[in-house]
Amino acid sequence: MSRQKKSRKPGSVAEVEPAVTRNRSASDVEGRLRKKLKKRKGQKAGNRHSVENESKNSQGRAKRDPRLGSKKKIPLIVEPTVKPTKQQRKYTAEQELDALENDAQLNVLLERIESGESLGGGLQAYVDQKLDRIEVLMNQLGLLEPEDEIEAPIEQPKSKKPRTEDELLASFEDLDLGDFKD
Numbered sequence: 442m443s444r445q446k447k448s449r450k451p452g453s454v455a456e457v458e459p460a461v462t463r464n465r466s467a468s469d470v471e472g473r474l475r476k477k478l479k480k481r482k483g484q485k486a487g488n489r490h491s492v493e494n495e496s497k498n499s500q501g502r503a504k505r506d507p508r509l510g511s512k513k514k515i516p517l518i519v520e521p522t523v524k525p526t527k528q529q530r531k532y533t534a535e536q537e538l539d540a541l542e543n544d545a546q547l548n549v550l551l552e553r554i555e556s557g558e559s560l561g562g563g564l565q566a567y568v569d570q571k572l573d574r575i576e577v578l579m580n581q582l583g584l585l586e587p588e589d590e591i592e593a594p595i596e597q598p599k600s601k602k603p604r605t606e607d608e609l610l611a612s613f614e615d616l617d618l619g620d621f622k623d
Contacts, residue, residue: 538578547571 532540541547550560550568560568579585604612 534578534581538575538582541571541575541578544571 547568550564553560554568576585
């Protein structure tokens with residue numbers, strides 16, 4: 442047997458079933474409406490093509506999106522970064538001496554030693570190491586006087602009687618200013 446397609450045209454091969462009519466109450470009608478509204482969620486079909494949305498897009502164009510485009514200047518020629526050499530990275534003797542003199546931990550430990558407190562072996566070794574380094578740096582910079590000059594007593598004038606103006610003038614003229622220069 443060959444298959445026949447169903448058709449909605451009147452007089453088709455299939456016989457029409459009689460329609461059943463129901464008496465619907467008001468609650469039935471309301472229930473069906475609620476069910477219909479519950480099924481339909483979201484926006485109606487074709488909403489994005491509506492006229493209201495086009496007006497919103499024109500307002501959106503007026504406000505520029507900050508993420509689009511950047512005002513940051515881009516260098517056209519990339520310059521290589523120069524890494525400092527070992528000699529440039531090292532402190533100069535003056536910088537290292539300043540850093541050691543301003544070392545907070547060393548200053549606190551020296552104050553503790555001056556107050557008579559005894560330090561542990563590790564802290565004492567740290568203080569000794571830093572003080573030795575300070576001495577070496579001061580020798581390099583010429584800030585430390587030789588030990589024999591330090592130990593030699595400075596000669597004080599033995600007489601405390603007031604000098605005359607002529608004696609003071611003579612001593613001033615005899616001074617060698619080269620002694621005071623660094």
